[in-house]
Amino acid sequence: MLEGVTEERVKEAIEMIKRGLDERKLRARFGKKWELIAEIARARIRAKDKFSRNDLWMDLEGLRYATHEVVARYRAERLREIGIRSIADVSCGIGIQLIFYAMKVERAYGIDIDPLKIEFAKRNAEEYGVKNIEFINADSLAPETVERVDAEVIFSDPARPPEMPERRLEDLLPSPLKVYEAYSKKTDAFIFDLPPQIRRERVPWKGEFEYIDLFGALNRLTFYTEPLAKAERSAVILPARVRLESNPNLENIVEWAEKPGEYLYEIPQSIDYADLINELFHILPVDAKMLLREKRRVLATGDGEIKSPYLKRTYRVVGVLPFHPLRINDFLRKEGFGRATLKVSVPQNEYWRLRKRIEAGLRGERRAFVFRAGEKAVIAEAL
Numbered sequence: 001m002l003e004g005v006t007e008e009r010v011k012e013a014i015e016m017i018k019r020g021l022d023e024r025k026l027r028a029r030f031g032k033k034w035e036l037i038a039e040i041a042r043a044r045i046r047a048k049d050k051f052s053r054n055d056l057w058m059d060l061e062g063l064r065y066a067t068h069e070v071v072a073r074y075r076a077e078r079l080r081e082i083g084i085r086s087i088a089d090v091s092c093g094i095g096i097q098l099i100f101y102a103m104k105v106e107r108a109y110g111i112d113i114d115p116l117k118i119e120f121a122k123r124n125a126e127e128y129g130v131k132n133i134e135f136i137n138a139d140s141l142a143p144e145t146v147e148r149v150d151a152e153v154i155f156s157d158p159a160r161p162p163e164m165p166e167r168r169l170e171d172l173l174p175s176p177l178k179v180y181e182a183y184s185k186k187t188d189a190f191i192f193d194l195p196p197q198i199r200r201e202r203v204p205w206k207g208e209f210e211y212i213d214l215f216g217a218l219n220r221l222t223f224y225t226e227p228l229a230k231a232e233r234s235a236v237i238l239p240a241r242v243r244l245e246s247n248p249n250l251e252n253i254v255e256w257a258e259k260p261g262e263y264l265y266e267i268p269q270s271i272d273y274a275d276l277i278n279e280l281f282h283i284l285p286v287d288a289k290m291l292l293r294e295k296r297r298v299l300a301t302g303d304g305e306i307k308s309p310y311l312k313r314t315y316r317v318v319g320v321l322p323f324h325p326l327r328i329n330d331f332l333r334k335e336g337f338g339r340a341t342l343k344v345s346v347p348q349n350e351y352w353r354l355r356k357r358i359e360a361g362l363r364g365e366r367r368a369f370v371f372r373a374g375e376k377a378v379i380a381e382a383l
Contacts, residue, residue, distance in 0.1 A: 001115055001119050002036075002116075002119050005033055007055065009033075013026060013029075013037050014041040014044060014045060016029065026038050036059075039059050043058045043060050043062070046063060050066065050068050050069065051069045053127060053128075055127055056127060057119075057123040057124055058120055062117060062120055065093050066093060066094050067096050067157065067193075068214055069096065070239050071097075072096050072101075074212075074238055075100070075191075075222060076097075076100040076103060077104065079104055079191075079228075082228060084104075084152050084189075085105055085107070086107040086150070086151040087101050087109070087152065087153040087155055088109035088110075088149045088153070088154050088183075089108070089110050089155045090111045090174070091157055091159070091174060092117070093112060093117050093157070094124055095117075095120065095121030095124045095125060095133075097155070097193075098125075098133065099124060101155065102130045102132050106132065107134075108132055108133045109149050110133050111135075111137075111145060111149070112136075112137065113137070113140065114137075115137050118137040122135055140156075140174060141178055146182050149183070149186070154183045154186075154191070155190075155191040155193075156174065156176060158172035158192075159172065166199075167195040167202075168198070169198070172195075180205070189225060189228050190224075190228075191222060191223070193220060194221045194223050196211060196218050196221040205223075205225050205226070206225070206226045207225040207226050208228070208229035208232060208234060209233050210223070210233075210235075211235050211273045212238060213236065213238065213271075215238075216268070216312050216313075218268075218270055218273060230245065231247075232248075233274040234276075235268065235270035235271045240309040242309045242310055244271060244280060245276075246274070246275070247279055252278055253278060254278050254281060254289075254290060255290070257290065259320065259376075261289075261302045262304075262316065263301065263303065263305055263306075263316055263317060264291065264300070264315040264380050265288055265299065265302065265311050265314055265315075266297065266312040266313045266314070267280065267298040267299070267312065268312045269296075269298070271298075272293070272298045277290070277298070281300075283310065284308060285306055286303070286306055287302055287303075287304070288302040289301055289302065292373050294345050297345075297371075299373075301317075314383045315369055315382050316381050318368070318379050318380060318381055319331050320376055321376065321377055321379070322377065323376060325357040327377070328340075328358050328377050329357065329358050329359070329360055329361070332358070332359075332362055332379070333361060333363075335366070335379075336364040337362055337367065338363055338365055338366060339362065339368070340355065340358050340359050340362070340367070340370050341367060343369055343370060366381065367381070367382070
């Protein structure tokens with residue numbers, strides 16, 4: 001399937017694409033394999049921020065579903081700490097998570113029904129120098145496939161269908177319900193990569209829900225069945241590699257502020273999704289109170305200046321005034337701000353119109369961050 005698709009030809013295609021040459025030139029240069037070569041080249045161009053290597057094999061779909069290398073390394077090290085010796089990835093795709101797991105265990109299996117994905121995964125394993133993976137191009141749920149697998153842990157990162165009103169296990173491909181049913185006679189240790197938006201009560205097994213923030217954005221929900229669980233809920237901040245676990249014995253100290261204090265503390269989405277704000281407040285070295293909780297941002301406030309790896313960012317409050325573009329613009333001009341970043345929930349088509357009004361005529365080097373709490377605009381600077 002990848003016959004004639006060489007490293008040299010992919011590199012040449014990358015250079016042609018970067019020079020702006022069209023499909024006609026690519027077709028003329030690479031012949032009948034031109035579409036696949038061009039897609040691998042485009043995927044590599046887009047993948048530069050996802051992997052440490054620039055020689056990996058993937059199509060655009062494989063890139064989309066591939067685990068970020070930072071996440072893959074963290075999850076593999078977590079598995080090593082438990083002492084797992086073997087694992088099977090039953091929907092391995094281009095193999096990134098599988099390869100990092102294989103680095104930490106004695107034996108690994110990579111299963112995928114798509115022969116092209118298996119070929120990509122094999123080449124990627126070679127690039128990383130990993131040799132302890134048995135690749136199986138087959139239906140991972142077929143009885144004959146299940147029979148071939150002898151692993152302590154089953155991992156599955158299923159494909160997500162197009163956005164639906166509510167995420168359900170039944171809609172994932174392959175469904176975790178079917179994966180569990182197929183392999184539960186061999187092991188009770190499963191790891192599922194799930195949509196972070198899924199309601200926890202929809203998952204029928206006991207275990208741990210681990211929400212992962214990557215570079216300031218919610219990236220993954222990993223569910224570990226009970227034999228692999230460390231807590232009921234957890235949040236991990238990467239690449240800082242700090243972790244917060246649920247503790248039902250803690251006193252509830254979460255309170256809401258009537259107005260902003262001297263500082264704002266932006267809480268990572270992973271901590272919010274995992275319902276660990278109380279646990280967070282117990283480890284912060286200040287008396288923090290909640291100020292705002294929206295789908296895309298959660299803010300606490302207090303009077304102490306802190307920088308913590310458990311926070312997305314800390315801001316100093318410079319002004320609180322009615323939320324009106326002209327009032328905000330006037331304040332920013334008087335305070336010498338030259339730019340404003342809106343941290344408010346507005347429809348995308350309104351965002352730039354609102355920002356243009358707020359930034360009109362601004363001069364200076366300072367950047368303001370504009371939040372909305374109720375009817376008030378909270379103007380802040382990042383520390």
